[in-house]
Amino acid sequence: MSGWGAAWTTAPQPPGAGFGPNWSQEGFARHTIRQTVRLGIGGDTLRVRLSNRYGTAPLRIAGLTVATGAGGAEVKPGTLREVTVAGDPAFLIPAGADLATDGVPFRTEALDAVTITIYLAEPSGPATYHTQALATTYRAAGDHLADHGGVAFAETSQSWYYLGGVDVDATAGDGVVVFGDSLTDGTGSAPDTDHRFPDLLGRRLVGRAVLNQGIGGNRVTVDSAWLGERATARFQRDVLDLPGVSTVLILAGINDISISEVAESSPFPQFAPYTEVSAQQVVAGHRDLIRQARGAGLRVVGATLLPMRGSAFSTMRSEAERAEFNAWILGSGEYDAVIDLAGAMGEVLDPVHDSGDHLHLSDAGYRAMAAAVDLSLL
Structure with missing residues (x-):
């Protein structure tokens, strides 16, 4: 797929204390992170850009899904899509690197809320993040990639983790x-x-x-x-x-x-x-x-x-x-x-x-x- 256009972005930062409580320094292990962003433009296909820019070791992503946000940690039933890299649902991001996933068919309009869910099965180490999201990120213990409901996502943060952007097919x-x-x-x-x-x-x-x-x-x-x-x-x-x-x-x-x-x-x-x-x-x-x-x-x-x-x-x-x-x-x-x-x-x-x-x-x-x-x- 060529002709990508950035539809949403944030600037990655090194892990740190930031301006409020966050999980960047402790990182994640057997956690699912659910984050919702609002797109500036829509398209028929999207991809997610992830960042391990400030990581000191390779970051292993055990799974990634996208869905239409339904408020809080909930997503709209029937919209969950698995996202891969080189066709593989589990993938690695080298230390110091950014990475774009494969494109996935996913119809969006401008101002749509897209929920990105990441499962980290292994210890991640300190996390590349954006300290001031002014949006709620949710965390659950264990693998909840496929959950439509938000019950498992009992912990919250006001930072984004590992996200760099969302792109859509655009010319x-x-x-x-x-x-x-x-x-x-x-x-x-x-x-x-x-x-x-x-x-x-x-x-x-x-x-x-x-x-x-x-x-x-x-x-x-x-x-x-x-x-x-x-x-x-x-x-x-x-x-x-x-x-x-x-x-x-x-x-x-x-x-x-x-x-x-x-x-x-x-x-x-x-x-x-x-x-x-x-x-x-x-x-x-x-x-x-x-x-x-x-x-x-x-x-x-x-x-x-x-x-x-x-x-x-x-x-x-x-x-x-x-x-x-x-x-x-x-x-x-x-x-x-x-x-x-x-x-x-x-x-x-x-x-x-x-x-x-x-x-x-x-x-x-x-x-x-x-x-x-x-x-x-x-």
Whole structure:
């Protein structure tokens, strides 16, 4: 099957403590994991992309199924399909590798919920995951690949495990990747509602996939054990390697200029290292991302950094660095197009748009953010 297009994605991260309880460090053994994702476009055939990118040993998948989600850990009867790799229902993913399954006939429409169930019979070791799914993942002891009901799935997590994406048969090749940090990842939005910025933008861009490659806390210029590789390093695998993409929207840099303002004695140990980064260093990082995107033939759109006044990260220095960076975005002409999200959202977040920390948005804020995008620029 050729002509794949990414219909849903997430950015893999190294196992770690993250922002909440998760199973990434302990891994799995004789567990079934059930995860539901919502597709941006539909098709007649799909495949699942899995990741052992940060594993230290081969990952043995004992079985994998897909089905139509029916809410919670339940799936719609009659929709379960076995998924294989090279025709084999059990397969191995080497350490450090990503893998795409065989295609399976499975009719979907845009915004359909697809449930992916993975059975791991042998100890997996620490798991490649995405810490902030803002969606419920379910775990059961033993093999429950074929269960339609959710009774066995008594344990829950708010992270995704081993998932990289879902592709469908598509020929348009006009997907849009939104690449960034927590404001892309959806911090502040209600779990299990798909109210992240890329989700809401995708509902406006009918017929095109809008793909979320945000990682909360991620930085353009600094690697972090908890917050992922720096944006310039992960851009190839998290954007350029995706099938069926034509445009990337980059909203990134607020963490570079603000995390160094958080003292090491703060309640945010996951933000270490506290590397001081200037606006000009963030600009250099964006120039690298622009170069990489254009080298792959993608249209590249930049977005100004949203307000953070009143947040734990707002200081005279960080506000000045943010203003300097936004002036470059708006005035340099280096991007193919610019979306002034800062101008649309204001210098201080409207209380209706504020999740409560004066940095991340509420559901209403993400709706306003998506509504501010001129679709013709994408």
